[in-house]
Amino acid sequence: MSHVVDLLRSGSRIPLTLLAGPAEAVPLTSVTAVEGLDRLHGAPPDSLVVVTGRSASQAAGYELDIAVRTASERGVAALVLIGGGPLPITAARLAERAGLAVLAAEEDCDVAEVVLYLGQVIRGDAADSLARAQAAIQIVREFGDAPDPDDADDRVAELLARVGAVLGRTLSTSEDAAGPHAGEPIRVAGRRHGGVTGPPDDAVRLVLPAVAAEIGRLRQLALERATAPGQTRSDILTELIVTEHPHAGALADRARGLGLAVDDLHTVVWMTPDRPPGSDPAELAERRRLFDTLTLRAHQAPRPPGEAWNLARLAADIVLVGTARAEIRPPRVLQIIHGIRASVAEEHPGTMLRFGIGTPQRGIDGLRQSATEARAAAAIATRSRELVHAFDAAGINRVLAQVAGSPLSRRVVDDLLAPLDALGAQRSGEAIATLCAYLDARNSLKAAAARLRLHPNAVNYRIRKITERLDADLTDPDTAFALHLACRVRLRD
Numbered sequence: 001m002s003h004v005v006d007l008l009r010s011g012s013r014i015p016l017t018l019l020a021g022p023a024e025a026v027p028l029t030s031v032t033a034v035e036g037l038d039r040l041h042g043a044p045p046d047s048l049v050v051v052t053g054r055s056a057s058q059a060a061g062y063e064l065d066i067a068v069r070t071a072s073e074r075g076v077a078a079l080v081l082i083g084g085g086p087l088p089i090t091a092a093r094l095a096e097r098a099g100l101a102v103l104a105a106e107e108d109c110d111v112a113e114v115v116l117y118l119g120q121v122i123r124g125d126a127a128d129s130l131a132r133a134q135a136a137i138q139i140v141r142e143f144g145d146a147p148d149p150d151d152a153d154d155r156v157a158e159l160l161a162r163v164g165a166v167l168g169r170t171l172s173t174s175e176d177a178a179g180p181h182a183g184e185p186i187r188v189a190g191r192r193h194g195g196v197t198g199p200p201d202d203a204v205r206l207v208l209p210a211v212a213a214e215i216g217r218l219r220q221l222a223l224e225r226a227t228a229p230g231q232t233r234s235d236i237l238t239e240l241i242v243t244e245h246p247h248a249g250a251l252a253d254r255a256r257g258l259g260l261a262v263d264d265l266h267t268v269v270w271m272t273p274d275r276p277p278g279s280d281p282a283e284l285a286e287r288r289r290l291f292d293t294l295t296l297r298a299h300q301a302p303r304p305p306g307e308a309w310n311l312a313r314l315a316a317d318i319v320l321v322g323t324a325r326a327e328i329r330p331p332r333v334l335q336i337i338h339g340i341r342a343s344v345a346e347e348h349p350g351t352m353l354r355f356g357i358g359t360p361q362r363g364i365d366g367l368r369q370s371a372t373e374a375r376a377a378a379a380i381a382t383r384s385r386e387l388v389h390a391f392d393a394a395g396i397n398r399v400l401a402q403v404a405g406s407p408l409s410r411r412v413v414d415d416l417l418a419p420l421d422a423l424g425a426q427r428s429g430e431a432i433a434t435l436c437a438y439l440d441a442r443n444s445l446k447a448a449a450a451r452l453r454l455h456p457n458a459v460n461y462r463i464r465k466i467t468e469r470l471d472a473d474l475t476d477p478d479t480a481f482a483l484h485l486a487c488r489v490r491l492r493d
Helices: 037-042 061-073 089-098 111-122 127-145 152-167 202-242 245-257 281-300 330-347 363-384 396-404 407-421 425-440 445-452 456-470 477-492
Strands: 016-020 030-034 047-051 078-082 101-105 172-174 184-188 191-197 265-273 308-314 317-324 353-357 388-390
Touching: 016 089, 030 037, 030 111, 030 202, 037 047, 037 061, 047 111, 061 078, 061 089, 078 111, 089 101, 111 127, 111 202, 127 152, 127 202, 152 172, 152 202, 184 202, 191 202, 202 245, 202 281, 202 308, 202 317, 202 363, 265 281, 265 330, 265 363, 281 308, 281 317, 281 330, 317 330, 317 363, 330 353, 330 388, 353 363, 363 388, 363 477, 407 425, 407 456, 407 477, 425 445, 425 456, 425 477, 445 456
Parallel strands: 030 047, 047 078, 078 101, 353 388
Antiparallel strands: 016 101, 172 191, 184 191, 265 317, 265 353, 308 317
16 A cells, blocks of 8 residues: 655656655545645545646645645545645644645646556556556647647547547536536636536546646637737727828728728727726736637627627727628627626626727728717716716717817817816816806806806806907807817817
């Protein structure tokens, strides 16, 4: 019967280090693997448990304390950590007191080979299982050494068939993310995407981690190939939205070459985080991860034929562009937003997005117009604390958004209101709000006073001072219209 000391003998194929606990106290009867320190509650008693995840080297001291305590309560004989360093004093004392041997394997080791080797040492009578497992591991390695596949699904099916034939068991993939039938987890882009399952069998149990890792690698390669054009399209979309009109033609040709149907109808959804980003590197990394999450969702989400969704990033905001030959109806856009919110809630629980929806517009100029509207709608949603704000097909807000989105129009607005801006931020804001209310009320002092909750005489005094400063005649229709539009654009900001 094997003991921990047998795993530490010189000449061992897998170098192990005893971190704490006795080397000969408890005989080893079986080996099992768990994904992380938090999975030890399901470990069988009297077993040697290998924590296959490489989280031990980054684990906090209290996490190791909890892991040692959980393993001892389960009656685990020994614990092997991948990449684990010296244990905290408290964890070492807990292990000594419980008679639990805690060992470490090198961080860059082959985890599957570690599990296989430990099984060979402990179960010398399980030659058949070990031989089948070794043969299966060799097949997995051959797949890893092969050229990148053209079709990941075909390669995954081939891998499962070949490994299953060697094991004499049928392996399959499961889409379950959790639960008793989830199997060995498959991770793609750092996220769990189903698992690999097989019947109860020692060889199967030893091989599943390696099979799951190889399937994750194959799917990751397929995802990178599929989204690489999307990343390029994202850059083109960003340029199309922010570039001045004379340069849009050359960009449009590049976009068409990348498969972007720039001449079709575009509906833009503008997403603004509730909290502006700071300079903290961790927060900036989280924003990049958020963009990756939404890109992955846009790539994998089912969609009707002829409909495409592409993302672009502008500073802290994310822009989603829906493109189709026919108009994408509002319920469909809201369905997309609902899916985005679900993904964000699941993978980024601390993030809140506000959504603005532009109207469907055709061509490059239409894309820019819909983006301008969507950005203005997102700003309104942020100010009003709405989750989603949309412009209807007709309305003054669309006109204001178009004016606000034009650099030339903004310069005209700033020139018109410059005499009021010279008063300073507070007095200027008060003057512009007063002038706008007065023009909204069609030059009625009484109606404007009711809107502003002031006495008519106070409004009259303010208007007189404003017109003197602007040197403007508000009875002139052109002057009144220009100032009214300028005030509405400024207040919309």
